[in-house]
Every structure is written in C-alpha cells, then in structure tokens.
Amino acid sequence: MSEGIRNLIMGFALVIFSVSLFQSIYDFKPLIYPGISYLYNWVGTEIAPNMVTVVVFDWRGYDTLGEALILVTAVIAVLLVFGRGKVQMGGK
Amino acid sequence: MNLLIPLMVIVPIICALFLNLLHKKDRTIKAIAIILALTLPLLPILASYGIHYFGGYAPLAQNPTLSTGLPSLITGTVLNTFHPAITYAFQDAQKLFIFILGLVAFLAILVSLFETKRPSGVYGFMMFMGVASVIALLLTDDIFNFYVFFEIMALATVGIVLVSGVKGNYETALKYMILGSITSPLLLLGIALLLGVTGNVNITDIIASLKIGVVDPKNPVLLMACGLIVFGWLYGSGLPPFHTIKSAIYSKALPHGAALLQAFSVFTLIALGIIILRIFSYLPFSQMIILGVSLLAMILGITMALLQTDLKRMIGFLAVGELGYIGIGLGLGTAYGITAGLFQAINEVVITAFLFIGFGVIYYQTGESDIRKLGGMMVKTPLVALLVLLAGFAMAGVPPLNAFQSKLMLIQASIQAGLPELGVIMILLSIVTFMTFMKAFHAVYMRPKPADLEIKNEKIPRATILSLIVFLVVCLIFGLFPQLATGFLQAISSNLAGGMP
C-alpha cells in the first residue's frame, strides 16, 4: 500500500472515531451523576476544610502514592536515558 | 493479618527506592535485592484473604461512626453502599497470581544479579517498581488506581528496555512510549466516562449500580467507555495491533528483563480482562471481540515467530501468540473456559520466563542472538540444552508438563461452548509453536559451530541453573497436580461466568 492510500485510510478512521466521540460526549452531558462526590462533600467537612485534600490524602492515598512514585520513576528513567546505571552482560 | 495486603505492594517499592540510593555499592545491592526479592513470593502465602480499605474507611453501611448525622439523601440511597476509599481485594485467585509473579520476579532478579558485570541499582529499581505496580494491578478494586499503576508499569517497562544497551533500544522505547501516549489517555477517557455515568470508580460499585438499575446499562456512553477500555486492554497486554511493538520490546531487553516483562503483560491482560468481563459481560460484542482479537494474536504471533532470525524476537512473538490462548479462555465466557484461560496464563508466565532465561544463557555466553550466527552450543552446555528442550516441550504442551493440562482444558472448554473450530486451531498452532521452537533449538544447539563464533564467558552462574531447575519443578508440579492451581481459580471464574442477568 502506498503512503497516500494509508494516509487516506487513517484520516477516514480518525474521522469516524471523532464523530462517535463527539456524539457520545453530547449524550454524556445530561447523564453526569456526581455519586460519591456528594458523600465526600458531606463527610469531608468533618476531616479537613479542603475537599480535594481530603480526597487525595484521606480516601485515595494509594493514588497519591502512585503519583509520587511515577515522579521518582520518571526522574530515574531520565537519568538512565543520559547514561546512569547501564548494565552489561558478563560474569565477574 | 490484613496489614500484609498493602505490604505486598509496599515492600517492592521500598526495595526499589533502597536499591536506587545504594547505586554503585555492589555487595550491599546484591544482599538487599536477594533478601527482599525472597519476600515477594512469601508475602502472598502468609497473607490471609480479605478486603483492605485505605485508611480503614469501609462503606457507610458498615461504618456507623462515619454515617452519624448524615441526611437520608445519602444513607437512604445507593451511596450508602458505595466504597469511599480505595479498596484492595485479596482473594484466592490473587494469591496464586501474586505468588507466581513473585516467584518469576525473584528468579529474574536473582539471575540478573549474577549475569551482569556489576549489579546496577537502577536496573533493580525498575524491576522492583514494575513488580510492585503489577501486584497493585492485580489487587486493586478501583479502576482509576488501576490506571495510575498501569502507567507506572509502562514507565518501568521503558526503564528495563533503556537499561539494556542492546542496539536500537532507544528507538524501540520511544516507539512504545508514543503508541502508549496515544492509547493511555483514551483508557483514561473511558474511565472518566464510567465515572461520570455511575458516579464512582470502584468496580464493585459500578457493577452494583448497573445491576440495580441506577444506570441504564444500554446507554451509548457506556458502549463508548467499553470500546475505549478494550482498546487500552489491547495496548497493555500486547494483543494485535500492538503485537509488533510488544515483541520488539521483549527483544530489546536483556533476557532476565524480558522474562519479567512478559509476566507484566500477561498479568495486565488478566487483570484488565477480568475487569472488562466483570463490568461489560452483558454487551454481546465484548466476548466476541475478545475471541476475535485472541484468535488474531495466536495466528499472527506464531506465524510471524517462524519468520524471525533474532532469537529473542522469536520468543517474543511466541509469547504474544500464547497470549491468544488466555484470551480465548476468557472470551469463551463459561466457568470452565475462564478457569482454563487463567490456568494457561499462569503456565505461560512460567514457561516463557523459563525459555527467555534458558536461551538467555546463549546471549550471556556469546553476546549474540542472531540464529544465523549461532551453533554448536550443545557441547558447551549440555545441561542447559536439556532444560531448554524441556521448556520447549512444556510450551508445546507435551503430557507430563503444565501447558498440556491447560491446553487440554481449553480445548475441552471450546468444545463444550460449541466452538470446536477453536480447538482445531489451538492444536494446529501448538504444533507450529513446537516447530518454531525446534527450529531455534536446532540452529543454536545441534548445528555445527560456526568458525567465527567466539565464546566470551565460559562459566554459567549457578544462580541461572538453579532458577531454570525451579521453573522446571513448577512446570512439573502444575502438570502432575493441576488441581493445585485450578482450585484457586474456581471461585473467580464461576463469579465471572455468571455475568449480568
């Protein structure tokens, strides 16, 4: 397949995707249900004044742990990209 | 003893951070890595079953101190049973999965410490971080938490590839990250759509609100969400169209790294596959798509493996092809089929790690992985050659070994589900898998040795032999006593097969 035909097919596929995405977003808007956020707003006032802090540290701590870890991982990966800690196969 | 449940994630994280701090202190790295890696398979054995709520916040219905003074708007509705905090569920299936993952991780880390010139703290960091995130993927009952650890796993995968120094690894890592950056936000969008419609990210609550009719399960937004999550699933597990990049990733990592990376893919496949089946099994298309994609993965993976000349790439494609068997088990949707698929997943993790580390000995000794330039290694390493041959038998499904049991179960399940064609294809592709393996085995071990092949390292580390023998023992145990594994899997598969009314 030549590059032109490929680009045409890709563009067509993306147009189909975007049409269905926009349509589902338009359908989505009236369906939004806050759910658990109601509960957070009621119960959170007893814990700390800022509700996002309450969510981040009190209810969803493992997300925050993951957030910190991905920063550490990214820093180490960037150091690795520039050459720290490469390994070589071979014995002593 | 429920404290041990979060510890399963936290211990490898602590080890990862330590190893990075200790970079360049070789002895200490070795000691700490071995001791802490040993806890990986031990913790799931010691931990008792249970559900862990972050911060101890159980749902309101079970938590009277939290629910005092709340209006009936909350306590009287479905919100009363919602999980406010991140929940980790540790049941019998998770016990088996985490044990196997811990075992493979321990052996891969052990081999990596003895096969490299100097132990690298950074390599250890990436391996442990990947293991921690995959354990979190298996434990978590929260779909956003799943996404966070999914991304950590992707970054750790890139780290393991970058560390290897194989030619072309930077390019492959960049391709993987570009494709991942297209796909992961779409997975997040799918999660956001689910959150918006159901009002929660806890999977049990999402299912409950679909079941009791708070949300109309047939609404088009949920269909879109399912499509996006399935697309993320394809990326995470390396099913087509991501099979080329996934096998390239395996081939650009060192053998022990690749052994761990394929375990990550398999466990991501079953963790997200279970989530898709739990939430969306009421959609008629979900199981058909899982079946179709798995079939494609089997056919493309195994036929492409035949054409490769690079040893690691060949096993990489075989590993992707074997993923198809697991997908078929999940896609059949019957309890027996799902048990067979999950059992096959466990066997495949062990066998592919076995093959990667076994053929990795060749790479360790010669620094070469092109099969056209290899040959005559049988004389040098008869014991390893025998072990690798047994690994090949296991992958093809020869009777006393484990994949025989799971493939037999898969074929029986497909006949029971009224699709005997799948059984025929699985047998056919098993034969071709074995032929592919024998082609590599013949080229590496039995052909006369080419004159220009030089052997850099004569001595094989004892740790490598030990880990190969452990893999063989696991294969034999699961092959002779399959009830040991399937007993752990029955509860989850009968739950999944129930589906939605």
Next chain:
Amino acid sequence: MIIDTQLASLLTAGALIVIGIFAAVFLDNLIKKVIGLAFIGDGANLFLIAMGYKPGGIVYIYLPGMARDFFAQNAAYPLPFALVLTSIVIGASTMAVMLGIIMVLYKKRGSLKASEILGE
C-alpha cells in the same frame, strides 16, 4: 441545540483529543508529535475537570461559619479534581522521559524526522 459552559468544555476536550491524535499520527517532526501527544493527555484531563463542574456552585473549601448542609449541597464535586491532579503528574512524567530519549537520539542521528529515526 443549547451549549452551556460544561458542554462546551466537554466538547473542547473531545476536540483536543482528536486534534492531538491527528498531530501525533500525521506530523513527522518528533517534537511536534510529542506536542500532539500532550494534547491528547490534556484533552482527557480537561474532560475530567469539566465533569466536576456544578452550575452555580461554590468552591469545594469549607469556610468557617458555613452551614454543613449548605456547603454539601452547593460545593463543586471534588473527586474528578483529585483524579486530575494525579493524571497531570503522570502525563508530565511520561513527557519528560520521551523528550529525554528524543534529545539523545537527536545527538546521535542529527535529525528529528520520525520517518528517518523510527523507520525500519
């Protein structure tokens, strides 16, 4: 068709995602590709933020002297905002590693064309 603030934001998020995918797929320059990828991630984040919007609501901070039920009935929804915090960090970390790799590849190859560097 009435478009209010929330629907407009949601549709903008969708547009960002689509434009991002177009850029990441069709542009050949690696830096431009990465900018496209950043667009996709930002689209998903904006989508989450727009979900937390409450018409006529107040900010989710419980000020002293505020009645508890007034607050709970009028505050914006905090969960999507908390999720976005995490997801922004994830996007930034991925971006950092990608740009690092591109720097090294540029030094090695002297080119930023994806068709030259990442072709086969």
Next chain:
Amino acid sequence: MNLYDLIVKRIKEAQKADSDGLVTNVSTSSMLTAEITLISSLLVALIMLRLVSNVLMIVAVLVVLFAAILAMPLMPRLKRELNDSLFNMTFYVVLALAIVIVLFYWGSLNV
C-alpha cells in the same frame, strides 16, 4: 513443475525483493509452513461464521480460499507489512481504534 516447486519459486522471488537476499533451506521451509498455517487457520476460523448463517460461511470460505491462492506468497508481504517502522505501527493502531469503536458503539447501538 509441481505445485511445491511453484510455491517455493514464488517465495524465493518475493524474498529476493526483500532486503537481505539470503535464501536458505530453513528460511524457505519456515516461510512455507507459516504460509500454510496462516491460510488453514484462517479458513478454520471462518467456519465459525456458521453461527451467523450457513450460506455466508460457505461463501466466505470460498472467497478467502480463492483470494489466498491467487495472492499466494502472503507471508513475505505480511512480514513487510508488520515491520517495525512507527508509521506502520500507528497506521494499524488507528485502524484498530476505529474498528473497535465502530463495533462497540455503532454495532451495539443498532442491534
């Protein structure tokens, strides 16, 4: 010249057009095996269409069989198609995205 020689000759031609040009016994036979595996497993998979309709199954099997025989060395083409270039990978990723979304969103909506 029997069928086997014919196939081998065509595989050799297709491989020579490929880059390395090294045609050995092993590579030819594995190409042939891959070819036969691909076609036969596709045909067997198509039999599953009987769940939808018997006529469709027969027509699909015949069409795929003839198409495969006419385009015989499929495998070299497939290998070139599924190579490691980013452009090809993104092409298939975007295509798969559109297919998955169409099947789930439009497919389920209109059933």
